[in-house]
Amino acid sequence: xxxxxxxxxxxxxxxxxxxxxxxxxxxxxxxxxxxxxxxxxxxxxxxxxxxxxxxxxxxxxxxxxxxxxxxxxxxxxxxxxxxxxxxxxxxxxxxxxxxxxxxxxxxxxxxxxxxxxxxxxxxxxxxxxxxxxxxxxxxxxxxxxxxxxxxxxxxxxxxxxxxxxxxxxxxxxxxxxxxxxxxxxxxxxxxxxxxxxxxx
Amino acid sequence: xxxxxxxxxxxxxxxxxxxxxxxxxxxxxxxxxxxxxxxxxxxxxxxxxxxxxxxxxxxxxxxxxxxxxxxxxxxxxxxxxxxxxxxxxxxxxxxxxxxxxxxxxxxxxxxxxxxxxxxxxxxxxxxxxxxxxxxxxxxxxxxxxxxxxxxxxxxxxxxxxxxxxxxxxxxxxxxxxxxxxxxxxxxxxxxxxxxxxxxx
Ligand SMILES: [Zn+2]
Ligand SMILES: [Zn+2]
Numbered sequence: 001x002x003x004x005x006x007x008x009x010x011x012x013x014x015x016x017x018x019x020x021x022x023x024x025x026x027x028x029x030x031x032x033x034x035x036x037x038x039x040x041x042x043x044x045x046x047x048x049x050x051x052x053x054x055x056x057x058x059x060x061x062x063x064x065x066x067x068x069x070x071x072x073x074x075x076x077x078x079x080x081x082x083x084x085x086x087x088x089x090x091x092x093x094x095x096x097x098x099x100x101x102x103x104x105x106x107x108x109x110x111x112x113x114x115x116x117x118x119x120x121x122x123x124x125x126x127x128x129x130x131x132x133x134x135x136x137x138x139x140x141x142x143x144x145x146x147x148x149x150x151x152x153x154x155x156x157x158x159x160x161x162x163x164x165x166x167x168x169x170x171x172x173x174x175x176x177x178x179x180x181x182x183x184x185x186x187x188x189x190x191x192x193x194x195x196x197x198x199x200x
Numbered sequence: 201x202x203x204x205x206x207x208x209x210x211x212x213x214x215x216x217x218x219x220x221x222x223x224x225x226x227x228x229x230x231x232x233x234x235x236x237x238x239x240x241x242x243x244x245x246x247x248x249x250x251x252x253x254x255x256x257x258x259x260x261x262x263x264x265x266x267x268x269x270x271x272x273x274x275x276x277x278x279x280x281x282x283x284x285x286x287x288x289x290x291x292x293x294x295x296x297x298x299x300x301x302x303x304x305x306x307x308x309x310x311x312x313x314x315x316x317x318x319x320x321x322x323x324x325x326x327x328x329x330x331x332x333x334x335x336x337x338x339x340x341x342x343x344x345x346x347x348x349x350x351x352x353x354x355x356x357x358x359x360x361x362x363x364x365x366x367x368x369x370x371x372x373x374x375x376x377x378x379x380x381x382x383x384x385x386x387x388x389x390x391x392x393x394x395x396x397x398x399x400x
Contacts, residue, residue, distance in 0.1 A: 010256075016246040042216065043250065
């Protein structure tokens with residue numbers, strides 16, 4: 001069959017864009033057509049932004065955040081140490097979500113995933129040793145790990161490893177999201193929300 | 201509030217990727233994190249592929265297809281003229297879909313949209329004049345325009361404009377998609393499929 005999409009350059013661009021999360025072959029093709037239609041406003045700026053990001057992006061050697069400097073902006077900011085809180089998250093998307101929420105002057109530790117024996121993910125595949133080394137510099141480690149089975153296993157493993165350090169270990173509260181409708185929530189969330197109910 | 205996503209380079213990349221069809225701010229952030237995680241396998245190749253495509257991509261001056269040469273591979277292939285069929289489509293995605301289907305040795309004409317007075321799209325905004333000039337070189341013009349109200353208005357307008365050329369004008373058949381389930385289809389499709397029924 002003849003090439004269906006105008007030459008190897010376009011075909012390769014479709015294949016690469018199709019590998020982004022949330023896209024597939026069909027949306028990859030639509031994305032490429034959109035880029036070509038908006039060549040000046042979108043395609044050229046995106047090509048330039050990608051080139052810049054390839055050169056500039058660094059993983060913070062302290063916390064695992066993504067930034068253009070390492071240590072990252074958060075680790076380099078002394079005010080971030082004032083609360084003494086170190087929040088442990090699975091990945092950078094979670095860190096960004098907490099930052100967008102404006103939760104305040106805290107530091108983070110990005111694990112890079114959760115323990116998953118079935119997928120061959122053990123403690124050495126996550127930044128747990130680095131966490132154990134950092135924890136004594138903070139007064140409280142807050143586990144912001146997702147409430148999945150693997151997330152809870154990981155939380156227990158970290159709690160055990162941190163037991164000797166004497167640092168306080170807490171986790172983010174479960175409950176009803178602000179503005180969330182009850183009938184969209186799972187039973188586990190609802191029963192946790194009832195147990196942790198507060199005075200009106 | 202502090203920058204939530206590691207510097208202006210990353211922020212700009214998120215904003216640009218969020219403008220692709222099918223993506224939004226949330227999936228744009230996920231896409232950027234995925235790119236950074238797969239820097240060698242995906243981010244660097246994608247940056248290079250975009251740079252190459254920016255330089256290479258051309259809109260075919262004859263048919264409106266996208267390729268790296270103009271006239272495009274299809275317009276430059278003399279075998280494509282043998283059937284005498286010129287298929288009129290709204291956009292390049294439709295052309296690519298027909299090519300993927302392997303419909304054979306045909307040529308195309310990409311209109312660049314449909315007539316839409318409410319959106320200010322008139323005949324001069326589409327490549328209709330070019331179609332009228334090309335049509336006499338073909339034995340049959342097949343309208344592959346979508347069966348929307350605006351698509352049908354456009355099809356009627358083109359039919360009127362082509363009346364004097366003497367070229368045969370047909371349209372793609374409506375009916376039940378191969379493997380399609382009847383109860384997912386709209387009434388218009390079903391009644392057309394009944395009218396155009398064929399002997400078993
Ligand atoms: Zn950091
Ligand atoms: Zn062409």
